[in-house]
Amino acid sequence: MSIEEKGQFSVHYVQVMDKDGNIDMTLHPNLDESKIKELYHLMMLLRVMDEKCFNLQRSGKIGTYAQTRGQEASEVGSAFALEERDWVVPSFREMGVFIVRGVDKAKLIQGWNGDTRAFANPDGAHNLPLSIPIASQLLHAVGLAWAAKLQKKDEVVMVYFGDGATSEGDFHEAMNFAGVYKLPIVFFNQNNQWAISTPRTIQTATQTIAQKAIAYGFEGVQVDGNDVLGVYRITKEAIEKARRGEGPTLIEALTFRMGDHTTSDDAAKYRDPALVEEWKQKDPLLRLEKYFQKKGTWSDEYKNWVVSTVTKEVEDAVAAGLSVEAPSYEQLFDDVFAEKPWCLVEQQQQLKEELEGKKE
Numbered sequence: 001m002s003i004e005e006k007g008q009f010s011v012h013y014v015q016v017m018d019k020d021g022n023i024d025m026t027l028h029p030n031l032d033e034s035k036i037k038e039l040y041h042l043m044m045l046l047r048v049m050d051e052k053c054f055n056l057q058r059s060g061k062i063g064t065y066a067q068t069r070g071q072e073a074s075e076v077g078s079a080f081a082l083e084e085r086d087w088v089v090p091s092f093r094e095m096g097v098f099i100v101r102g103v104d105k106a107k108l109i110q111g112w113n114g115d116t117r118a119f120a121n122p123d124g125a126h127n128l129p130l131s132i133p134i135a136s137q138l139l140h141a142v143g144l145a146w147a148a149k150l151q152k153k154d155e156v157v158m159v160y161f162g163d164g165a166t167s168e169g170d171f172h173e174a175m176n177f178a179g180v181y182k183l184p185i186v187f188f189n190q191n192n193q194w195a196i197s198t199p200r201t202i203q204t205a206t207q208t209i210a211q212k213a214i215a216y217g218f219e220g221v222q223v224d225g226n227d228v229l230g231v232y233r234i235t236k237e238a239i240e241k242a243r244r245g246e247g248p249t250l251i252e253a254l255t256f257r258m259g260d261h262t263t264s265d266d267a268a269k270y271r272d273p274a275l276v277e278e279w280k281q282k283d284p285l286l287r288l289e290k291y292f293q294k295k296g297t298w299s300d301e302y303k304n305w306v307v308s309t310v311t312k313e314v315e316d317a318v319a320a321g322l323s324v325e326a327p328s329y330e331q332l333f334d335d336v337f338a339e340k341p342w343c344l345v346e347q348q349q350q351l352k353e354e355l356e357g358k359k360e
């Protein structure tokens with residue numbers, strides 16, 4: 001008998017709601033209608049916020065921005081399954097996760113405007129700041145999960161990363177450590193199928209990303225990342241499993257980056273536009289709208305109300321976020337280490353002298 005036949009090596013693909021809004025009731029996550037409407041509201045908030053940030057960059061008001069368009073279900077559905085005490089360790093494309101976690105949207109704008117003070121964690125909230133170095137956050141997350149286990153805290157860590165990040169050594173080290181120590185962690189892979197211009201097909205020779213978990217001794221599952229109910233269900237199960245002390249799960253949310261990599265990129269140079277058109281049919285918001293239509297709980301008035309409510313929220317956040325006075329150059333050196341090392345002290349002094357003209 002092969003090991004696979006013993007049932008140890010299987011990878012499941014889960015979809016609760018198809019692209020036309022039909023639900024497999026056997027997999028329904030038992031969220032009541034008001035919660036499903038809340039998910040729609042949050043996803044629309046993310047979409048409007050995302051469009052706004054893109055436009056702010058184009059009009060020179062903020063710096064480089066990484067769009068989330070197309071990934072709303074993956075981000076909102078997964079974060080919705082967390083408890084407040086759980087930890088979120090994001091990469092740089094998880095604005096939807098921050099929104100669900102209740103992070104002040106003005107701070108998000110301030111952060112994308114390059115002001116790192118925006119990432120200070122108020123009142124000990126369990127959200128780490130976004131991480132630009134690919135995959136480095138996975139090791140921080142494993143450290144948090146190990147600490148939670150050693151201290152017997154009832155906390156689960158959820159770490160986000162892209163398909164490209166799975167080619168980094170940090171990913172494999174983190175997965176191995178989490179497997180060996182059976183840590184309370186969920187590895188949430190947003191497989192948007194692109195790492196800048198590198199398609200998923202040449203990122204790895206494996207058929208799925210989920211199956212990589214097998215090599216580290218725990219479960220991997222692939223979910224339709226544009227199906228918010230599927231993402232919620234699978235993530236919730238993985239979180240509960242981790243909380244019971246049954247170890248990690250790798251979730252591969254199969255989605256698609258509808259926009260460019262960032263505002264500094266032009267995907268039209270390397271990506272067939274037909275592919276983008278194809279994925280438009282699988283839009284996470286659209287399928288939820290179709291679901292509500294089928295249930296008879298949809299109206300244009302409702303949609304208009306949602307759009308106008310979130311638009312006002314976003315406009316207020318932008319006004320507040322952009323009106324914060326820029327930090328002084330000295331603050332560049334703060335909040336990196338608990339105690340500033342001598343080399344940073346020297347650099348800070350050197351910059352001060354150069355900028356304030358105290359030394360040639």
Ligand SMILES: Cc1ncc(C[n+]2csc(CCOP(=O)(O)OP(=O)(O)O)c2C)c(N)n1
Pocket residue numbers: 093132133134135161162163164165166192194195196257261
């Ligand atoms: C260690 C490191 N290497 C390279 C880069 C440059 N870089 C920024 S984003 C990116 C691709 C990431 O792709 P993926 O992990 O799929 O995330 P996505 O951008 O699709 O969300 C690369 C290579 C970086 N930021 N950090």
Ligand SMILES: [Mg+2]
Pocket residue numbers: 162163164190191192193194195196
């Ligand atoms: Mg990617």
